Amino acid sequence: MSQSFDEITAQLKRRHRKSARLKWLSMGALILAAAFLVVFITDMLIKGLPAFQQAQIKVEVSYSEQASEIPLAALEEDVRSLVSRGFLRLIPGRMEDNPQLLGTSPMQWVLADAQVDQYLKGHHSSLGASERATVERLAEQGRAELMFNTFFFTNGDSKLPEYAGIAAAALGTVLTMIVTMLASFPVGVMTAIYLEEFAPDNRLTQIIEININNLAAVPSILFGLLGLAIYINFFGVPRSSPLVGGLTLALGTLPVIIIATRTALRSVPDSIRQAAFAVGCSRWQVVKDHVLPLSLPGILTGSIIGLAQAMGETAPLIIVGMVAFIPDISASFTDAATVMPAQIFTWASEPDRAFVEKTAGGILVLLAVLITLNASAVWLRKKFERRW
Amino acid sequence: MNRILKTAAIAAAVIGVTGVAQAREQVRIVGSSTVYPFASYVAEEFGATTDFPTPIIESTGSGGGMKLFCNGVGEDTPDITNASRRMKVSEFERCMENGVTDITEAMIGYDGIAFAQSSTNEPVDLTLEQIFLALAAQVPVDGELVANPYTMWSEIDPSLPEREIIVYGPPTTSGTRDAFGELVMEAASEEMEAYGGEAYTDIRTDGAFVAAGENDNLIVQRLSENTDAFGIFGYSFLEENADTLSGASIGGVEPEPEAISSGEYPVSRSLFFYVKNQHAEEVPPMYEYANLFMSEKMIGPMGYLKGLGLIPLPEEMRAAQREAVKNHEKLELSDLQ
Secondary structure: OOOOHHHHHHHHHHHHHHHHHHHHHHHHHHHHHHHHHHHHHHHHHHHHHHHHEEEEEEEEOOOOHHHHHOHHHHOOHHHHHHEOHHHHOOHHHHHHHOHHHOOOOOEEEEEEOHHHHHHHOOOOOOOOHHHHHHHHHHHHOOOEEEEEOHHHHHOOOOOOHHHOOOHHHHHHHHHHHHHHHHHHHHHHHHHHHHHHHHOOOOHHHHHHHHHHHHHOOOOHHHHHHHHHHHHHHHOOOOOOOHHHHHHHHHHHHHHHHHHHHHHHHHOOOHHHHHHHHHOOOOHHHHHHHHHHHHHHHHHHHHHHHHHHHHHOOOHHHHHOOOOEEOOOOOOOOOOOOOOHHHHHHHHHOOOOOOHHHHHHHHHHHHHHHHHHHHHHHHHHHHHHOOOO | OHHHHHHHHHHHHHHHHHHHHHOOOOOEEEEOOOOHHHHHHHHHHHHHHOOOOOOEEEOOOHHHHHHHHOOOOOOOOOOEEEEOOOOOHHHHHHHHHOOOOOEEEEEEEEEEEEEEEEOOOOOOEEOHHHHHHHHEOEEEEOOEEEEOOOOEHHHHOOOOOOOEOOEEEOOOOOHHHHHHHHHHHHHHHHOOHHHOOOOOOOEOOOOOEEEOOOOHHHHHHHHHHOOOOEEEEEHHHHHHOOOOEEEOEEOOEOOOHHHHHHOOOOOEEEEEEEEEHHHOOOOOHHHHHHHHHHOHHHHOOOOHHHHOOOEOOOHHHHHHHHHHHHOOOOOOHHHHO
16 A cells, blocks of 8 residues: 555654654643752752751840859849740859859850740741840840851750750761661672572472562551561660661661662673673672672762662651660660651640741751762762673 | 470470560650650650650650550550540450559649631631530531531531631540541530530541641641641640741630630640559669659649640649559549549
8 A cells, every 4th residue: 555745754753743842741740840859949948948057145144042042143134035945944053163153244145045046037936026126126236146056056946936956967977877787788798699600490489579679669667667667666775766777777778779789780791790600600709809899989889879868767766766865975776766757746746936937947958968969879880880 | 295395395485485585674665645745755864864765756646655555464465555535445354354453643744735827817716515416426407417418617506717617636445536537526516406415526528627637736837738627736836836827816815825724625635655563573773764754844834844845733643643643543434434
């Protein structure tokens, strides 16, 4: 059957239209995704950036006998309600440590109450009219200013929004991730090496493979339940500790690392293995000296992505008690700790509205860390990647 | 045989080491998410002003807290549990069975449950019965129980506004929902003949009631988006958002601190914590924390917790509760019945 020239032209046009449509559709999908991302990030930036600044006011602090009993007495009456309780409650302790302070009354910058902070930032504030007037007056005299919020990066959680910080959670995340990596990386990589390089291809290994792929899709909360039953109840690992949290998250990271490592091992061409065998290498030498070094970038990328995923996990940690109120910063693997996403979750449910910016600020910090991790994964891949 | 002995010795040593590592200065607290903001404030103050580490508080819900608390005596069980309701008899019995036999009860104050709306609306006055009729799964119409037919408030009572019935509230896992069921649904249905004096707490599932998640902030946000809707949440969230929300008065009583503490406002409940006295020796700072919690500067009418939305007990009750905690008074089954 022959086609006329017109028919062919029409068909060609149709096909071109189809491919143009597909192009626009896929581009639309990308634009939609990008729009969501832009809206989300702008919202977080608008809400979260103020968290990196905190109001401080300059007041006269008189370290008198009375102040060591009732800290409020250290301040003049009009500013008493404007100064953070986080500063006041430390006065007696500080006077005990520095006896020479007694009788002095220096002018100093002190942390202001969250309501003052919110008022200066133009947010909703529950300050009364006279307090507002005082803040205005102080601001005019240059005695009330928004300064860089060091507390946010050096403190743990607090009920006082102005005193709350992400440091305890950040350190908790680091400790938890160290445990996760130590537990899941060696086991994951060795498992993958065995399955890929040594194991015979039979029914048993197929079943194992299916199960590993399945595990990667199991909801993480189940790992939490497993962690509670095995680590805490059976082995007696301390509840809420980075140790138990890290081991629990390792269960979820393990399949990701195994799958990534297997893919990386598989992408090493067989000719390399054959060449090594040909010069008399044992199987272990082939793996150790040739296959593993060549697949390392892929393994590292997979592991870092698995780590980033574990870092954003909250659900299993609720079950092992890591979603808790942790104001103390502790660098121990067995003390109670919390992690960044859990901290964000805790702040998001606070009634006090000054915590809104803390929540968004915490999200920004978490995003920054995740971007750094993912960027380093890309960099590692680019640096060591070999093309065949 | 020798090998078995060796293994046993090593195992014992390991257990011993972990035991020493766990002998703790740090108080462990679990329980209600309603009491959590107050407890964590006290805990932080305790950590900052004493030499003891800050107690660890997990917000597990009242029921979850009781479960962990009653699991037994020992270092891996919590020392204190918070509750937004009194301990149930069944929970007390479970405690006894597991060897938790010496418990002190402390009532710390009240919390009101607000039935609130966006403040762009006119103020509304509701009765418990009207709220019940709006939310029950089955309501009496002409003496017979039928699936709830009401879609507008004005259909329940012509004096009510012509607004669609949409109520955002906590999910069934929440203590606030339990309290709402008891204080509103049970209280109203027991007065109504159609239920034969039985308590009826089933809430309709046809979309008029929306379970909006444990996070009360979500409900607050939704109320400013949907100004027709009402929301059910703890009084502290109403207080914090007083500029955008207003609480409906119930039976003519506004949700205000005095009305809640006097019991005049019908939807209010007491908040508690329970101390495991058997841990007194292993966890010495436990009582110092409890005493700080009960001190006038925390739960008094001028105390810090009032600023967070806790409604103080009357003076004599505060004193009595404080004494009870100081003397480690033992909770008896007869107290709960």
